Amino acid sequence: MKLPALSTLILGAVLNVQAHAASTNFEFISYYLNSFASRDAAGLYNLFNWDGVESGLRKEVEKELRAAFKGQQIRRIYIDPVRKDLPHPTFEENGKQYELNLKPTGQLYIVYMDKNGATNTSKMYVGKQNGQIKIGSLRPVTATASN
Numbered sequence: 001m002k003l004p005a006l007s008t009l010i011l012g013a014v015l016n017v018q019a020h021a022a023s024t025n026f027e028f029i030s031y032y033l034n035s036f037a038s039r040d041a042a043g044l045y046n047l048f049n050w051d052g053v054e055s056g057l058r059k060e061v062e063k064e065l066r067a068a069f070k071g072q073q074i075r076r077i078y079i080d081p082v083r084k085d086l087p088h089p090t091f092e093e094n095g096k097q098y099e100l101n102l103k104p105t106g107q108l109y110i111v112y113m114d115k116n117g118a119t120n121t122s123k124m125y126v127g128k129q130n131g132q133i134k135i136g137s138l139r140p141v142t143a144t145a146s147n
């Protein structure tokens with residue numbers, strides 16, 4: 001069996017990374033839906049801004065994303081704009097302060113439905129990172145911003 005040339009493998013890897021680079025809401029939603037439908041966890045992870053996120057928190061988010069694959073389908077997904085004067089989102093847990101690691105420009109809503117017809121809605125902030133739309137993550141307040 002003849003193996004593909006190294007250049008073909010590298011090109012495939014580059015195209016896969018670029019496939020998750022969304023500069024518009026429509027592209028972002030399309031990539032999210034395609035990654036979810038194909039159960040492509042790595043594709044979903046690439047839609048997040050992980051700058052400054054603690055490894056334990058990242059693993060927890062990744063676990064929740066993989067769990068969403070089991071017996072659920074997306075019924076609706078959309079992004080609503082946020083107010084321009086929205087205070088920067090923060091969160092406190094066990095006395096530790098966290099903040100969103102990007103400036104939010106919208107809020108992503110995903111309505112999931114399980115096999116019994118029950119629905120639940122996930123809400124996450126999205127914003128631009130290096131010209132691409134990403135889902136914001138929580139980082140300790142002491143981390144430096146990369147908006």
